[in-house]
Amino acid sequence: MESFINIRYFYGLKMNTMKLNSIGLSEEKSRTLSRDLNVLLANFQLYYQNLRGIHWNIRGKSFFDLHMKFEELYTDANVKVDELAERVLTLGGVPLHTFEDYMSHAKVPIGKNVTKDEDSIRLIVDSLKQLLILERQLLDDSDEAGDEGTNSMMSDLITEQEKTVWMMKAWLAEKI
Numbered sequence: 358m359e360s361f362i363n364i365r366y367f368y369g370l371k372m373n374t375m376k377l378n379s380i381g382l383s384e385e386k387s388r389t390l391s392r393d394l395n396v397l398l399a400n401f402q403l404y405y406q407n408l409r410g411i412h413w414n415i416r417g418k419s420f421f422d423l424h425m426k427f428e429e430l431y432t433d434a435n436v437k438v439d440e441l442a443e444r445v446l447t448l449g450g451v452p453l454h455t456f457e458d459y460m461s462h463a464k465v466p467i468g469k470n471v472t473k474d475e476d477s478i479r480l481i482v483d484s485l486k487q488l489l490i491l492e493r494q495l496l497d498d499s500d501e502a503g504d505e506g507t508n509s510m511m512s513d514l515i516t517e518q519e520k521t522v523w524m525m526k527a528w529l530a531e532k533i
């Protein structure tokens with residue numbers, strides 16, 4: 358009985374000392390999440406730049422199809438980058454915005470002078486794989502922090518990107 362009371366006292370004390378921010382989340386957890394969201398933002402920007410590169414440099418018989426497809430993907434990535442940056446701000450952080458910062462957090466492979474259709478599609482698959490790994494970690498961490506806003510954002514990104522990977526692998530005639 359005595360230890361039960363002590364445990365309650367301990368948790369009560371912990372609850373009272375946890376500082377909440379203006380959206381009702383732990384300040385400390387929000388700081389950690391915005392820092393990790395910035396890493397995702399940095400890698401999203403590298404993915405975006407990969408897409409611009411293959412949109413410009415693609416050559417060969419599937420030029421018209423892929424040139425258009427890559428434009429569709431980078432236009433969508435551009436919207437996602439803005440949403441991520443604004444989530445960082447909502448959690449009280451400052452979004453990374455320099456190439457120097459992006460490169461220092463690079464996990465997505467850097468595609469340079471990629472001209473072949475197959476290499477371009479592989480670059481997309483490899484880039485999305487790295488983004489998905491970061492997003493799954495954020496999904497778990499935001500769940501633990503009770504941050505539904507970040508959690509649902511990650512959930513939507515994961516579902517959409519997994520489908521894109523499936524389609525790219527189908528184009529490559531390979532299994533997931």
Ligand SMILES: [Fe+2]
Pocket residue numbers: 412428
């Ligand atoms: Fe263009």
